[in-house]
Amino acid sequence: MENLQNYVEKIFRAITSSVFLCPTIMCEVFFMLKEAALLKFPEHKEIRYQVVSGFVFLRFFAPAILGPKLFHLRNDIPDQSINRKLTLLSKAIQSLGNLVSSKTPAFGFKEDYMIPLFKSFNEQGRIDAIRMFLDIISSATRAHSRSIDFEAPIILKEGVMTKRAQGRKKFGVKNFKRRYFCLTNQCLKYAKSKDDEALCEIPVQDILAVESLEEESFRMKNMFQVVQPERALYIQANNCVEEKEWIAILNKISQTNQNRLQNYHPAAYVNGHFLCCKSTDQVAHGCTPVSFGVSSDMKIDIDSDREIERIHSLFLHHMEKLEALQGTW
Numbered sequence: 001m002e003n004l005q006n007y008v009e010k011i012f013r014a015i016t017s018s019v020f021l022c023p024t025i026m027c028e029v030f031f032m033l034k035e036a037a038l039l040k041f042p043e044h045k046e047i048r049y050q051v052v053s054g055f056v057f058l059r060f061f062a063p064a065i066l067g068p069k070l071f072h073l074r075n076d077i078p079d080q081s082i083n084r085k086l087t088l089l090s091k092a093i094q095s096l097g098n099l100v101s102s103k104t105p106a107f108g109f110k111e112d113y114m115i116p117l118f119k120s121f122n123e124q125g126r127i128d129a130i131r132m133f134l135d136i137i138s139s140a141t142r143a144h145s146r147s148i149d150f151e152a153p154i155i156l157k158e159g160v161m162t163k164r165a166q167g168r169k170k171f172g173v174k175n176f177k178r179r180y181f182c183l184t185n186q187c188l189k190y191a192k193s194k195d196d197e198a199l200c201e202i203p204v205q206d207i208l209a210v211e212s213l214e215e216e217s218f219r220m221k222n223m224f225q226v227v228q229p230e231r232a233l234y235i236q237a238n239n240c241v242e243e244k245e246w247i248a249i250l251n252k253i254s255q256t257n258q259n260r261l262q263n264y265h266p267a268a269y270v271n272g273h274f275l276c277c278k279s280t281d282q283v284a285h286g287c288t289p290v291s292f293g294v295s296s297d298m299k300i301d302i303d304s305d306r307e308i309e310r311i312h313s314l315f316l317h318h319m320e321k322l323e324a325l326q327g328t329w
Contacts, residue, residue, distance in 0.1 A: 004085070005117055008092045012121070015061060015093075016129045020252035022137040030055065030138035049100040049131060052138045057097025066090040075309055092117060099127050100134065132156075139185045153184035157249050162236040163190060164218070176218075176236070183249065188226065202228060207254040209261040209290050210247050217268035217275055226250065227264055231282055234268055264290050 022030075030052050037051040066086055068074040078086060095118055135154045158181060165175040179190040179199070188207070189198040206228050213223040213234060222243045226233040237243035254260070263286030267276035277287040315322065 004088060004092070005120065007089055008096070008117065008121070011061075011065070011089065011093055012096060012126070016133045019133050019136045020255065024256055027137055027139070034138045046100065048138070049134050050098075052134045053097040053100060053130070056134075056137070057094050061097070062090045062094040065093060075313065096121055096126070097130065100131050136185055153186045156183045156185060156253065157246065158182040158194075159238075159242070161238065161242075161246075164234040176220075181235070183246075183253070185253065188250065200233075202226065202233065204254050205257055207250065207257065208259060209264045209286075210250040210254070211264050211266065211291060212243070212247065214267045214276070217270065225264075225268070227261060229259075229283070232265075232269065261286060261290060263288060 033051050033055060034048045037047045041047045064071045064073065068086070069077055099122060132154070136156075139154060160178055160180050162176050163179050163181075165177070179192065180194045180196075181188065181190045182194075182198075185204070187201045187203050189201040191198045207226060208229065209225075209227040211225055211227070213225045215221055215223070217223070218234070220236050222237045222240050224235055224237065224243055224247050226235065235246070237246055265274045265276050265279075265284075265286050266288050267274060269275075269282050273280045274284070274287075277284075279287070
């Protein structure tokens with residue numbers, strides 16, 4: 001049971017951390033599915049989670065675990081012992097997907113010994129993580145829907161940081177101010193405090209790049225920049241860990257933007273020019289490749305034995321067609 005719980009924990013983390021990797025077309029399907037369910041059952045608040053969870057957990061994650069060969073995860077069919085373990089894992093993951101709508105300890109399990117496993121995962125933190133996952137993959141922003149203005153924003157990260165004024169005032173310490181930042185699935189905004197009205201909102205689709213800023217720019221550590229079409233917003237995080245967290249989540253939420261930059265300026269635009277390349281044009285093309293995303297020269301680790309075995313199985317499966325074609329050559 002301990003091994004099973006460890007496997008479920010790993011799968012749970014893998015699923016909830018993959019939220020920004022969901023293909024746009026699937027986000028569109030989930031969003032339309034959620035909208036249709038809410039329209040049909042407006043009195044049931046949890047239906048927005050049930051309908052998406054039933055789709056992605058019941059018809060995607062659970063079947064992939066139960067039948068890895070069907071999803072091209074393995075070439076061989078698991079033996080009876082492994083198949084039994086995969087069945088238990090599949091049931092557990094399916095039940096975790098239903099945490100948002102059911103708190104019955106025995107939900108989804110016929111075996112009494114599986115109930116403690118469900119209870120151990122039936123925590124508010126895990127329920128919130130699943131809800132966040134389902135909210136984001138079915139959000140209007142991820143689906144690039146026109147209905148985005150009518151959907152309540154989902155808070156992804158928030159906190160107080162230091163920013164530099166985006167205006168054209170003379171550089172000085174007075175231009176750096178502490179602000180409350182809030183990132184949702186729709187925009188990045190900041191205000192004087194959490195309860196105050198936002199001073200600035202940057203739509204997610206206007207985020208062209210998010211990168212670290214060279215310390216020499218302002219002689220300040222833990223700084224990063226959010227590049228927009230007209231200028232960049234320079235922000236100082238409270239520490240290096242927080243800086244990396246903000247850069248990572250901002251890049252993930254904006255990674256599907258079609259106008260993402262391939263190059264950026266690693267240093268700030270100060271006194272009429274970029275400190276890195278000395279360009280005086282504030283919207284000039286960057287001088288350094290962006291660090292986030294897939295590199296053009298990335299090397300992919302391919303399991304050659306597995307791929308050869310797959311090709312061989314395809315040849316055997318279509319042997320009759322190949323022999324028929326051979327006679328026509």
